[in-house]
Amino acid sequence: MAYRGKSLRSLRQRKGILLERISDDTRITTWYLKAIEEERFDRFPGRFYFKSFTEEYARSLGLDPLEVLEDLQGAYDEWLDQQSTNAGSDCPGSNGNFFTRFTGRFLNPPEV
Numbered sequence: 524m525a526y527r528g529k530s531l532r533s534l535r536q537r538k539g540i541l542l543e544r545i546s547d548d549t550r551i552t553t554w555y556l557k558a559i560e561e562e563r564f565d566r567f568p569g570r571f572y573f574k575s576f577t578e579e580y581a582r583s584l585g586l587d588p589l590e591v592l593e594d595l596q597g598a599y600d601e602w603l604d605q606q607s608t609n610a611g612s613d614c615p616g617s618n619g620n621f622f623t624r625f626t627g628r629f630l631n632p633p634e635v
Contacts, residue, residue, distance in 0.1 A: 525594050526591045526594040526595060527595065528559060528560045528562040528595070531580070531584065535560075535584055542556050542557065545580065545583045545584075548583055549580065549582075551580070554566065555576050556580060562595075564598075564602045565606075570599070578592055
């Protein structure tokens with residue numbers, strides 16, 4: 524089975540597991556768990572966090588973490604490629620990278 528965000532959410536809901544329970548068990552905030560389900564990769568501060576949180580989320584659903592990660596990693600890599608293509612934009616941090624958005628606000632503060 525190919526695991527994507529929506530299929531993981533559906534599986535979790537079919538099992539009757541709340542995100543809050545997974546959050547309590549894994550110590551990962553629901554914000555990141557929702558990001559996995561919604562494939563909102565821009566919410567992760569980096570690849571390490573995406574991979575670690577995805578593996579823990581998969582374990583909490585009783586899935587093979589490496590299989591889930593392999594499937595979602597493809598979507599993450601596509602997103603990353605798209606962001607690097609958009610990196611030439613005039614807007615600081617427009618590529619969705621957390622670090623770039625964070626530092627961009629200090630390096631290029633918005634005009635008031």
